Amino acid sequence: MSELRVLSPTAILGYGFPLSSFEAGLARDPHVIAVDAGSTDPGPYYLGAGKCFTQRAAVKRDLHFLVDAALKRGIPLIIGTAGGSGARPHVDWTVAIVNEVLADLQAAAKLAVIYSDIDRDLLVQELRRGRIQPLGPVADLTEEQIQTSSHIVAQMGLEPIVQALKEGAQIIIAGRAYDPTAFAALPVLKGCDLALALHMGKILECAAIAASPGSGSDCLFGYLCDDCFVLEALNPQRRCTKLSVAAHTLYEKSDPYWLPGPGGTLDLRQCTFEELEGGRVKVSGTRFVPTEKYFLKLEGARPIGYRTISIAGVRDPIMIGQIDDVIAAVKERVADNFRDLGDYQVHVHCYGKNGVMADLEPHPQPAHELGLVIEAVAPTQEVADAVCGFFRSTLLHYGYPGRKSTAGNLAIPYSPSDISAGAVYTFSIYHLLEVDDPAALFTMEIREG
Amino acid sequence: MRYVRDVASVIRSKNAGPYELTFDLMFPDAETYEQVRHSITKEKIAALYKIDVNQVLGIIHFAPAHAVKITIVRPRASGDLGETDVYGAQQHAPLFDLTY
Numbered sequence: 001m002s003e004l005r006v007l008s009p010t011a012i013l014g015y016g017f018p019l020s021s022f023e024a025g026l027a028r029d030p031h032v033i034a035v036d037a038g039s040t041d042p043g044p045y046y047l048g049a050g051k052c053f054t055q056r057a058a059v060k061r062d063l064h065f066l067v068d069a070a071l072k073r074g075i076p077l078i079i080g081t082a083g084g085s086g087a088r089p090h091v092d093w094t095v096a097i098v099n100e101v102l103a104d105l106q107a108a109a110k111l112a113v114i115y116s117d118i119d120r121d122l123l124v125q126e127l128r129r130g131r132i133q134p135l136g137p138v139a140d141l142t143e144e145q146i147q148t149s150s151h152i153v154a155q156m157g158l159e160p161i162v163q164a165l166k167e168g169a170q171i172i173i174a175g176r177a178y179d180p181t182a183f184a185a186l187p188v189l190k191g192c193d194l195a196l197a198l199h200m201g202k203i204l205e206c207a208a209i210a211a212s213p214g215s216g217s218d219c220l221f222g223y224l225c226d227d228c229f230v231l232e233a234l235n236p237q238r239r240c241t242k243l244s245v246a247a248h249t250l251y252e253k254s255d256p257y258w259l260p261g262p263g264g265t266l267d268l269r270q271c272t273f274e275e276l277e278g279g280r281v282k283v284s285g286t287r288f289v290p291t292e293k294y295f296l297k298l299e300g301a302r303p304i305g306y307r308t309i310s311i312a313g314v315r316d317p318i319m320i321g322q323i324d325d326v327i328a329a330v331k332e333r334v335a336d337n338f339r340d341l342g343d344y345q346v347h348v349h350c351y352g353k354n355g356v357m358a359d360l361e362p363h364p365q366p367a368h369e370l371g372l373v374i375e376a377v378a379p380t381q382e383v384a385d386a387v388c389g390f391f392r393s394t395l396l397h398y399g400y401p402g403r404k405s406t407a408g409n410l411a412i413p414y415s416p417s418d419i420s421a422g423a424v425y426t427f428s429i430y431h432l433l434e435v436d437d438p439a440a441l442f443t444m445e446i447r448e449g
Numbered sequence: 450m451r452y453v454r455d456v457a458s459v460i461r462s463k464n465a466g467p468y469e470l471t472f473d474l475m476f477p478d479a480e481t482y483e484q485v486r487h488s489i490t491k492e493k494i495a496a497l498y499k500i501d502v503n504q505v506l507g508i509i510h511f512a513p514a515h516a517v518k519i520t521i522v523r524p525r526a527s528g529d530l531g532e533t534d535v536y537g538a539q540q541h542a543p544l545f546d547l548t549y
Contacts, residue, residue, distance in 0.1 A: 043528030246513035254520040
């Protein structure tokens with residue numbers, strides 16, 4: 001294989017890209033278009049609720065151009081971590097949009113749909129067999145966490161996607177997938193170096209974020225050769241520099257030399273970054289160290305109740321001077337009033353003091369005005385509404401020591417003043433599962449779309 | 450004693466997964482990087498964030514980007530009750546007080 005070319009249109013499917021950049025990418029004759037659609041960064045809600053963190057119209061806009069280009073050129077389009085979290089509702093949501101796009105284009109395609117949901121009973125069995133371990137600073141998994149999680153996914157490695165390519169799929173919609181896999185699957189199938197293919201995928205998955213100036217909504221192009229890969233920005237306003245690419249290697253990870261994934265770890269200790277003419281960067285020296293056993297990363301989220309919030313400002317200097325005491329006193333008043341209401345929690349974010357960093361804040365001196373976000377989380381929306389509303393009204397009229405402003409303590413910007421914010425989820429599973437067969441837990445369906 | 454903020458070109462924070470918070474300090478050239486990197490210690494980071502030293506998981510020097518990466522345990526899992534910063538993107542400000 002002399003050179004394998006991969007077009008990455010955008011950092012997240014739905015984040016968009018300039019058509020001029022995309023066309024510049026197509027002009028370089030890519031062998032595959034690959035895009036990552038997922039992240040755990042937006043928090044546990046999206047996995048837990050089965051919702052996507054990007055908007056449907058934005059995803060459809062991107063897919064329209066990606067599907068059209070891939071079919072016209074007869075090259076595969078691979079979507080990793082479909083729908084943001086890659087559980088069944090996210091995958092089905094993406095498949096429905098792809099089908100709409102195909103209908104709009106009056107085109108047909110062979111789709112491979114790969115589900116990454118993991119059966120609870122199987123996980124309980126594996127937990128009892130001692131084949132599940134925490135990933136990072138996480139507690140051991142419990143059977144209760146498995147049973148109460150609304151969605152549990154495993155992050156697939158290359159194998160299921162390579163299999164879909166072998167079966168001739170033109171559009172691959174993968175559930176939760178290790179970010180580089182969508183980009184590396186075709187190169188690896190064609191015999192390219194595994195370490196370089198994965199490392200190139202690791203950078204391409206964030207598209208032009210690795211360029212200078214960086215952007216999450218612009219394309220990046222990768223050329224994979226025998227002993228190196230080369231990255232190129234496709235927008236004349238950006239270029240890849242040694243620093244922009246190396247800096248990206250640090251992004252959102254704890255150790256830039258040692259990047260673990262399914263089946264092994266990328267070792268970047270011997271890696272070199274070299275600037276070429278035309279705003280391109282050449283990377284070489286990456287190695288892949290297989291782990292003795294194959295581990296898949298599990299992710300799960302579970303519902304913990306319903307949230308209601310209320311937003312208010314405080315400008316009175318006497319109240320600001322004792323804001324912690326005032327909030328504590330109102331919390332006590334709420335607890336006394338609702339002692340029979342069951343299990344609820346109230347939290348007040350105090351912007352202008354420590355709203356951004358809470359306990360990590362080294363300078364919690366209050367500003368001349370404070371923004372409060374009162375938050376109640378309870379087993380039902382009704383209880384959350386009741387607790388939040390009661391906290392707000394009690395705080396509004398609370399008579400703190402030395403009060404001169406006796407008409408009201410809060411500047412409330414909205415009527416109605418409280419916002420029912422719906423279901424709340426928490427990450428419940430972030431663990432490694434030892435498997436014998438890297439592909440066995442993932443189910444693939446081939447469909448004519 | 451000088452402030453790192455006066456010589457760093459990037460000071461940023463972000464989640465590294467839902468359970469860790471990672472900070473990147475990048476310097477404009479190899480010379481500045483060499484001058485500063487050894488004075489960034491777990492003890493200084495723990496003091497700035499008022500956390501135990503064992504909550505500072507690692508400090509890694511990454512020459513290709515003239516960068517020092519610091520990773521700490523997240524105060525709570527991303528999105529848990531009491532969360533203030535789901536992406537962890539605004540937790541870097543105490544590093545402005547870091548000296549070398």
